[in-house]
Amino acid sequence: MIESIKIEQLSKSFANQSVLKNINLDVQKGQFVTLLGPSGCGKTTLLRIIAGLERADSGCIATSHTQFMNTSQGIFLPSQRRKLGFVFQDYGLWPHMSVYDNIAFALKISGQYSRAQIGEKVRRALNYVQLDTYSDYRPAQLSGGQKQRVSIARALAAERQCILFDEPLSNLDANLRDELGQQIKMLASSLGLTCLYVTHDRREAQLLSDKIALLKDGQIHRFDSPENLFRHPDDEWIASFLDCGNIVPGSLLERDDATLWLVPRRALALDPAGSIKAEVVTSNFLADQYEIQAMLAGIRLRFYHDQPLKAHQLISLAVNWHALKSLNPYPTSRMT
Numbered sequence: 001m002i003e004s005i006k007i008e009q010l011s012k013s014f015a016n017q018s019v020l021k022n023i024n025l026d027v028q029k030g031q032f033v034t035l036l037g038p039s040g041c042g043k044t045t046l047l048r049i050i051a052g053l054e055r056a057d058s059g060c061i062a063t064s065h066t067q068f069m070n071t072s073q074g075i076f077l078p079s080q081r082r083k084l085g086f087v088f089q090d091y092g093l094w095p096h097m098s099v100y101d102n103i104a105f106a107l108k109i110s111g112q113y114s115r116a117q118i119g120e121k122v123r124r125a126l127n128y129v130q131l132d133t134y135s136d137y138r139p140a141q142l143s144g145g146q147k148q149r150v151s152i153a154r155a156l157a158a159e160r161q162c163i164l165f166d167e168p169l170s171n172l173d174a175n176l177r178d179e180l181g182q183q184i185k186m187l188a189s190s191l192g193l194t195c196l197y198v199t200h201d202r203r204e205a206q207l208l209s210d211k212i213a214l215l216k217d218g219q220i221h222r223f224d225s226p227e228n229l230f231r232h233p234d235d236e237w238i239a240s241f242l243d244c245g246n247i248v249p250g251s252l253l254e255r256d257d258a259t260l261w262l263v264p265r266r267a268l269a270l271d272p273a274g275s276i277k278a279e280v281v282t283s284n285f286l287a288d289q290y291e292i293q294a295m296l297a298g299i300r301l302r303f304y305h306d307q308p309l310k311a312h313q314l315i316s317l318a319v320n321w322h323a324l325k326s327l328n329p330y331p332t333s334r335m336t
């Protein structure tokens, strides 16, 4: 039974390229942790090392009961003995097998269960992912979202307490991504699963995670809740990667701070008496308001307004001085 996963001082290089540098990460039982970062920062490599599909150069990974690997003690537990569930981007289903057989396959070859027990486990897993009536279908007869639900059911049928997800939604269209993301979150929470989830999509990480490990250049730059990250990005790199709020030089607003972060939706508002003069670039209706992009001295500003504004229109903006935060310069690293 997996209760938590602890990663300590883990490093990995490919040839001369250092890909993971001294990673320390604690994932608590029942927690949903996302590995989020730009392309090439090492997310998948870290997940593959946890899965036992790749070997680290140094460090250790342990659950509350088992050491997965410990390079100084020469311990390496093969992937199949780690009792982890996997849900990958490309579904990993056998095309020639039915949905039922895809889910039952690992249970059958484990030799631990009777036919009736396997039938019951598959039935329950299909019920969790709302595919009760699809057990005779082949993967080719399913949509992308249904295939991914089969691969989730396969992990659940094997009663995996910890599931590793590698960009499971990236082959799906936007609406389906949101819907399946919510289903994964609800299942994880109701079954008390420990989840490690790789994505480069900030919104997905924000929606799903209890905690986000933000990776940058092979290091955990910050490990924090989505609320803290998006409300207090703290440094320029995080604010810019999360694409939340405006980042402007302090001098632009006649402040001493080198760089300021303007809290989204609160810092700027259209106001004929406002001191900031900018030129509208775009006006897009999003959610319940228009997101306006305007340029001020070569800097793009974003704010929200109830009405659309015309491109090239000159506008005045008022600043809410309580909705500004000073940002640490790039590249400050903070480990928590």
Ligand SMILES: Nc1ncnc2c1ncn2[C@@H]1O[C@H](COP(=O)(O)OP(=O)(O)OP(=O)(O)O)[C@@H](O)[C@H]1O
Pocket: 014, 015, 019, 037, 038, 039, 040, 041, 042, 043, 044, 045, 046, 200
């Ligand atoms: N088997 C390998 N051999 C050599 N280099 C590799 C191997 N696997 C990964 N890399 C390199 O390690 C770095 C990190 O790759 P990784 O796939 O972990 O990044 P990522 O953050 O998951 O990126 P993406 O979001 O694009 O999938 C990349 O520079 C990649 O080229």
